[in-house]
Amino acid sequence: EIVLTQSPATLSLSPGERATLSCRASQSVNTYLAWYQQKPGQAPRLLIYDASNRATGIPARFSGSGSGTDFTLTISSLEPEDFAVYYCQQRSNWPKTFGQGTKVEIK
C-alpha cells in the first residue's frame, strides 16, 4: 500500500497569504495524484488531478506541482473560503489511498 504523508498537519495563515502544502508518497506515483478540499459538514471537492491540472471551476489561485514522490499544493493568496482541510490522493496503485490531511486555519 502506498502511504501518503501530508505536512504540515496544521497551517495557520492570514487571508491574502500564500499557502504551501506538501504530500509525500512512500513510493513513486508518477503524476497520478489529486488534491481535495473539505469544509466541515461537507463532502470533499476535487481541486487538482494528475498533479497539476485544475478541475472544472477551480480558481487559478490553486496550483499543483510535483511528480514521483513529492507534491505541492499552492494557494497563491488565501481567500476566506479557502480555510479548510486539504487531502491528497493517489491513483497509481490499489488500494487508492489518501493522505491524513492538512488543516489550513485562520491565524
Add this chain to the structure above:
Amino acid sequence: EVQLLESGGGLVQPGGSLRLSCTASGFTFNNYALSWVRQAPGRGLEWVSTISGNGDSTFYTDSVKGRFTISRDSSKSTLYLQMNSLRAEDTAVYYCAKDLCSRSGGSCYFFDYWGQGTLVSVTS
C-alpha cells in the same frame, strides 16, 4: 447537473448488516466507475470500494474484503454497498463518488462528484 444521493445508513449492532444506496443523475451512468469512500468521525478519508462502469470489475480495501459487496443497477442508475459482519471500526460517513474520467478513455479513479454522505454507526 450531476447529483449523487446516498441513503440506507443508520444504527446497527456489531455483526449486523446494512445496504447503502446511491442514486445518480445528470450523467451517463454506465460510462463511469463509481466508488465508496468513508470518513470516520473526526478522521480522514478512506477509499472503500470501486466498481467499473460496466460492473465487470470490483475492487476493495483489505479491511472490508469478504464482508462488503459493491454493485450497480443501470436500470435504476443506482450504486449499492452491501455491508455484512459490521464492526465498530466501520462507523463512518459513507460517500459515493463518481470517477472523473469516462471508461471510454480509461477510468482514472479520481473523484469529481460526491454525494452528501450517509452515516453508519456500529454500536451495541
